[in-house]
Amino acid sequence: MSASCGPLDTLIKKFTNRDQGRRKAAELRLLTAIESTQRGLTASPSSKQDILDAVSELEDIGRCTVTTGSDLSATWRLLYTTEKETLFILKNAGWLGKEAGEVFQVIDVENGSLNNVITFQPNGFFIVDSSLDVVGEQRTEFKFRGAKVKLGNRPFSLPPFGQGWFDTVYLGRSLRVAKDIRGDTLVVERDGPPKSFL
Structure with a gap:
């Protein structure tokens, strides 16, 4: 979370609806930009820039909000990474x-x-099974505990x-955007409550 966020900023973000129109427009812009990228496999330089711009806007909307509470708990389906x-x-599952x-x-x-899950x-x-710890208003830390493969x-x-x-830089009702320690971006949509794939 940005150092410029104070308690008043957080309260204003929590209780105001002033960003609703902007939020919906930015979500639609992002979804449109990632639509034809096959989850990132075929993203062109221009679509990557469009995605980056939409992510930046959602990140700005998400500034000074808490995104590590109970609303983060879900099964999230990958849209783009x-x-x-x-x-x-x-790309190489066929091998x-x-x-x-x-x-x-x-x-x-x-x-x-x-749990990060790729189905075949x-x-x-x-x-990949990990422990998860909330360490900030937008940051969670994880540690891998193990992995299972079934072919x-x-x-x-x-x-x-x-x-x-x-960091979950944006958390909407159905859409979440995260950035990680390596600078990667993840866009996922809510697919229901947490579930087991084992």
């Missing part, structure tokens, strides 16, 4: 004899958990391999 590992798996399906981020703030058709998955009949486990943080 710049995260190279996710895009690599989506595994599978077709990439939906991608989810499952956050449960109360239970301190974060018809019934496979790659799940056939049984899942197999992989060791944990990292930690980091992400």
